[in-house]
Amino acid sequence: MARPKIALIGAGQIGGTLAHLVALKELGDVVLFDIADGTPQGKALDIAESGPSEGFDATLKGTTDYADIAGADVCIVTAGVPRKPGMSRDDLLGINLKVMKSVGEGIAANAPDAFVICITNPLDAMVWALREFSGMPHNKVVGMAGVLDSARFRHFLSVEFNVSMRDVTAFVLGGHGDTMVPLTRYSTVGGIPLPDLVNMGWTTQDKLDAIVQRTRDGGAEIVGLLKTGSAFYAPATSAIEMAEAYLKDQRRLLPCAAYCDGEFGLKGMYVGVPTIIGANGIEKVVDIKMAKDEQAMFDKSVAAVKGLVEACKGIDPILA
Ligand SMILES: NC(=O)C1=CN([C@@H]2O[C@H](COP(=O)(O)OP(=O)(O)OC[C@H]3O[C@@H](n4cnc5c(N)ncnc54)[C@H](O)[C@@H]3O)[C@@H](O)[C@H]2O)C=CC1
Numbered sequence: 158m159a160r161p162k163i164a165l166i167g168a169g170q171i172g173g174t175l176a177h178l179v180a181l182k183e184l185g186d187v188v189l190f191d192i193a194d195g196t197p198q199g200k201a202l203d204i205a206e207s208g209p210s211e212g213f214d215a216t217l218k219g220t221t222d223y224a225d226i227a228g229a230d231v232c233i234v235t236a237g238v239p240r241k242p243g244m245s246r247d248d249l250l251g252i253n254l255k256v257m258k259s260v261g262e263g264i265a266a267n268a269p270d271a272f273v274i275c276i277t278n279p280l281d282a283m284v285w286a287l288r289e290f291s292g293m294p295h296n297k298v299v300g301m302a303g304v305l306d307s308a309r310f311r312h313f314l315s316v317e318f319n320v321s322m323r324d325v326t327a328f329v330l331g332g333h334g335d336t337m338v339p340l341t342r343y344s345t346v347g348g349i350p351l352p353d354l355v356n357m358g359w360t361t362q363d364k365l366d367a368i369v370q371r372t373r374d375g376g377a378e379i380v381g382l383l384k385t386g387s388a389f390y391a392p393a394t395s396a397i398e399m400a401e402a403y404l405k406d407q408r409r410l411l412p413c414a415a416y417c418d419g420e421f422g423l424k425g426m427y428v429g430v431p432t433i434i435g436a437n438g439i440e441k442v443v444d445i446k447m448a449k450d451e452q453a454m455f456d457k458s459v460a461a462v463k464g465l466v467e468a469c470k471g472i473d474p475i476l477a
């Protein structure tokens with residue numbers, strides 16, 4: 158059987174890391190696309206030259222021509238600009254919206270059957286716009302953020318409890334911004350929900366609150382440290398987890414920015430919700446019941462995303 162074809166739209170920090178991970182994990186053959194001529198070709202060649210030592214079987218091609226992504230099974234979109242210290246993700250909206258237009262058209266024309274994972278920020282509005290520009294089915298276009306935010310939450314919790322990250326589960330829903338919603342009641346250590354762990358005296362509510370806030374600020378913390386761009390190792394790994402779930406029909410239950418058509422009382426919008434990813438893309442949005450305070454946080458986050466979508470409509474009349 159032919160290897161899957163994985164197109165990476167954007168060959169910057171995340172795109173290059175994605176290409177390396179796809180090759181190392183032998184998920185498929187890689188086409189790395191970017192408008193900056195030389196960058197995708199150089200990264201593809203560099204990673205291909207690591208193959209003999211690493212021993213993977215995958216071809217890598219760098220290109221500036223959308224025709225080369227023809228027939229891709231998966232497209233992962235990181236094209237656009239990242240933020241710098243002092244900026245919010247929302248400040249990227251105007252410039253990255255234009256990028257989503259060309260990328261959406263390029264994918265629709267060349268790889269209309271692909272499963273598309275958007276990473277570009279501000280994530281929830283950009284995945285909505287990318288879907289609109291591409292006209293592709295809603296279940297085949299999804300945004301990556303919840304897997305990353307939950308991974309950050311899990312990492313901080315594993316350090317606090319001094320246990321393996323494998324035994325920590327976490328759910329971060331809502332928009333990928335300052336209003337994101339880490340759900341402590343649905344996050345566990347060895348199956349024990351976090352509020353129970355506070356009651357058991359294993360940690361304090363103050364410490365848990367600080368971890369929740371650090372999770373919300375997780376992207377900004379890295380931007381502040383790197384100074385020249387934003388996180389890329391963990392974001393790439395998170396998107397690979399989603400791509401693998403699709404390619405291997407794993408039916409993973411992962412928090413993703415998915416299209417809600419009635420779920421969570423939302424109609425026609427993308428926001429971070431629990432989803433099942435399998436061979437049909439987003440197979441299901443899992444409509445969990447939230448407590449009153451959780452719902453209030455989620456509603457606030459949804460309102461923030463709606464504001465950004467309205468801003469997109471104001472910029473590009475095609476979207477209105
Ligand atoms: N959803 C999430 O959780 C996360 C999202 N991000 C976002 O991902 C995006 C990419 O981040 P990085 O890879 O670090 O940025 P980067 O600047 O390293 O790479 C972006 C690449 O996009 C290319 N590009 C620009 N316009 C293009 C176009 N029209 N078509 C094709 N390629 C184009 C650039 O030439 C550049 O190589 C940013 O918007 C960032 O904010 C970053 C981390 C996490």
Ligand SMILES: O=C([O-])CC(=O)C(=O)O
Pocket residue numbers: 239240246278305333375376377379380387388392
């Ligand atoms: O913070 C940023 O700008 C990049 C991002 O979305 C993240 O790392 O969560």
